[in-house]
Amino acid sequence: MLEALRAVGYSVQTALADLIDNSITAGARNVWLTFHWNGADSYITLRDDGRGMSEAELTDAMRPGSRSPLEEREPDDLGRFGLGLKTASFSQARRLTVATIKSRGRRAVRRWDLDYVGETGEWRLLKSAAPGSTSRISALDDQKQGTLVLWEQMDRVVGLVDKDDARAQGRFLALAKSVGRHLGMVFHRYLEKEDDKPALCIYLNGNKADSMVRPWDPFCSAHVATCQFPEEKLLFRGARVLVTGFVLPHKDRTSEEEYEAAAGPAGWNAQQGFYVYRQRRLLVAGGWLNLGYNNEEHYKLARLKVDIPNSTDADWDIDVKKSRARPPPGLEERLRELADSVRKMAREVFVHRGARMQAPKAREIDDAWYPATVAGRLRYRIRRKHPLVTFAMDRQGSDQKPLEALLRLLEETVPIQRIWLDTAEKPEAHAAPFEDEPPAEVMTVLEEVFKALRATGETTESAKERILTMPPFAKYTKVIDALGTKKR
Template sequence: MDDPEGTYDVTQPEPSALIESLRAFGYSLETAIADLVDNSIAAKAKNVWIRFEWKGSDSYISLKDDGEGMTESSIISAMRPGSQSPLKERSLKDLGRFGLGLKTASFSQCRRLTVVSKVNNGEIVKRCWDLDYVKIKKEWRLLKLIEPEPLTVINDTISVQGTIVIWEKMDRVSGNHRADDEKAYKRFLEGAEKVKQHLEMVFHRFLDYPNSLKIWINGRMITSWDPFMKSERATQELPVEKLLCDGKNLVITPYVLPHQSKVSTESHKIGSGPRGWNAQQGFYVYRNERLLVGGDWLSLGFQKEEHYKLARIQVDLPNSMDGEWQIDVKKSRAKIPGYLKSDFKRIAVLTRNNAVDIYRHRGKVVSRKHAQDFVFMWEQKTRHGKFFYSINREHPLVQQAYKNGVKIDLDALFSILEESIPVSHILVTNVGEPDKFSTPFENAPPEILQSVLLSSFSALLNTGVEEGEAKRRLLAMDPFSLFPDVVEVCLNEFLKDKK
């Protein structure tokens, strides 16, 4: 029943003002294009072709797919802002949410959005939003007659079925620069590279399927980037956990990635991802296998610190949890519901602890009966509330040195070494160039390692330890734990010659 006239006002939003507001949703170029790819996946596309065409202020970006395409009525609906309510129940495989993605993503980057589409055995249909035209006419006029002809502009067509999205007047991408502006052209290419890396990460699970989605950028097919390095044997998958959220299962799979000494230089470089090892640690939240958040501790109070960089945790959500997780329009942010925070914190602590063990022990999984069995040359201690490092005076080699030398001289030497560790320099170098640190005895002649090993073995024997026990202790001693084969061969030969 209608309310009586005079009891309400109809306040239609001013078109240009509202559209300009829609442009400020905070999309980057890469998140905007990812939103368009979502639509292609929803349309069951097998291929997505993206083109970056530089022509200065006349540059354009186009995205073409071979999905199901749209009829005239469906293209009008798709071009309508707010074409789908977020409250509406959707297909379990739907990647959308607000019915705003195509428009807000496009308007965030350009002032002219054209969509051309064709269903199988249908006619080509097209519509265009020109924000400057809307501003002049002050009406929501969706253009049917588009000049110049968009398919002529991009020199492309749709043969059987599919959709083409074209961005022109890209004030947020190419601006008003001339075509011969080298710096602007370089930024344009850098933007294309960022898009490539982002799509490789966000859609990596789609790209990995048999007969999978293929995405092409300027004619080159992109490859997937797996944050969890599942193809590496040294990657550790921790126990999977299923948490009940609103009557549905939420699946969490923690991973601890390999220490760089356990993978090739190329694999380690790839594993660093678009933002680098430190920035990529944390939770990876997926909705319907599409990545929403890539590497974040989700406000649980953890910092992204160097020694936790090997911790990455996969979280799988169905799209029915969008409201509880506060998924935003850009599909780039999520928030853990309050009642799940304690579980997520527990899983994060477990994964981080495992990651720091691998980081500190250089990937070596050490078998030992007791924690105290592992012998380090250096010990971390606290003095007046601050950390410092001291030489382990109980180390067999240190004990042997005390036995054969002058204690007061050795104490002075050890103290100088301990107090002059270049901690600040090490920290700065480790942050800037973490891969430049050599591993123990890296590229050193084999006889140096063997000499230190035999000296340590002799030192243990001199304390009354039996040969078998001495060997076991060396296998649990830093840095010999990294070279179990050398320990076995070298000590066996030593004992054989001794007999």
């Protein structure tokens, strides 16, 4: 049975997140996670300052299935199946040791050793750390209360490698960083102060501020260009489900650092969709919950936050790893309607590079291109009424044929298939308009657009306002302010 429990399907990231659930439920304010490299004898410790357990409570906690999943839980309890500590640990290590101290109590230790169980054929829960491992749990001795979990013989994490294997050590350290990013995502609402609740601190390979796991907010909530929909309250079997939609800023509205951070651990396309939280703990990070949508490039800015209580675990089909959730049929239709609204706006922001969100005085946006349906087929046309196009045609004089022929050639040879292929294979590879162009070249184009608008009768100020509606000039406000002034 123990060997079978190892195949539940945890990754190192989800396994450690499951352990931290226990720390949070125990009221911990600080968690210290440390990866210790020693080749095949490498080990991981996770220590917290929670309430700790008595010897009887520890023995019960080490028993697989220690609580029935049908049992009603406290509202802030992150557990469900009574399996997390054991299955998460067995999935990565063959030896699990837990040491704990309850306030005003003495330290209690229990150990599962899968090799020992296999050799003896007995479910014998050992009462001490393995020989030579006592020092690995000694960090708990300086605390008045708390719990320390020790993973050893991590065959699924490091395997049989020598401690001098630099490449294996590099992979081990890279894994630690990956775990940190995952924890920053799963527990970001705990790591940030929310609803007057004190923030949780998770330290990775250290105990100083620079080793703290940083929260990752999937919704860019603090960014001025993020569009947040009103929170919707859905009722299902007496339980309240909260849904909030977000459309994230277009790349043109963020710095390179902000855009890279907002992509998330799995990247922009994979992180679009629903984020399901159970008691502020993230269960599902993106995806469309089997509601009939696919991850597509032009919807990558769409994300929806869903908060569910732990009393609805069965309705949402929460799995043992707490990494899957499926909405009950009674909520699917409304969730689909909310997703449609968010996706529609996300597509607008993506297509218009955020300009729809910032057009001053709601003036119509002067796009140079527009889609047109001709004989039932979608085509892309150059807008003849665009100020710069009109200005160029007027300058052409009576013989409009060469310029019109050039515009038609451009319209008929838009490399649609090439663009879609490149977008699918390398979604982040496309350069932004005028990216890396020197300001002088941008100014040259803007001056021609400005002259075209002035020629149509626009005032200096109204011409500048209209230019702000033209993708992709909105972010060049300083250059636009200089239009119409004397040359410097």
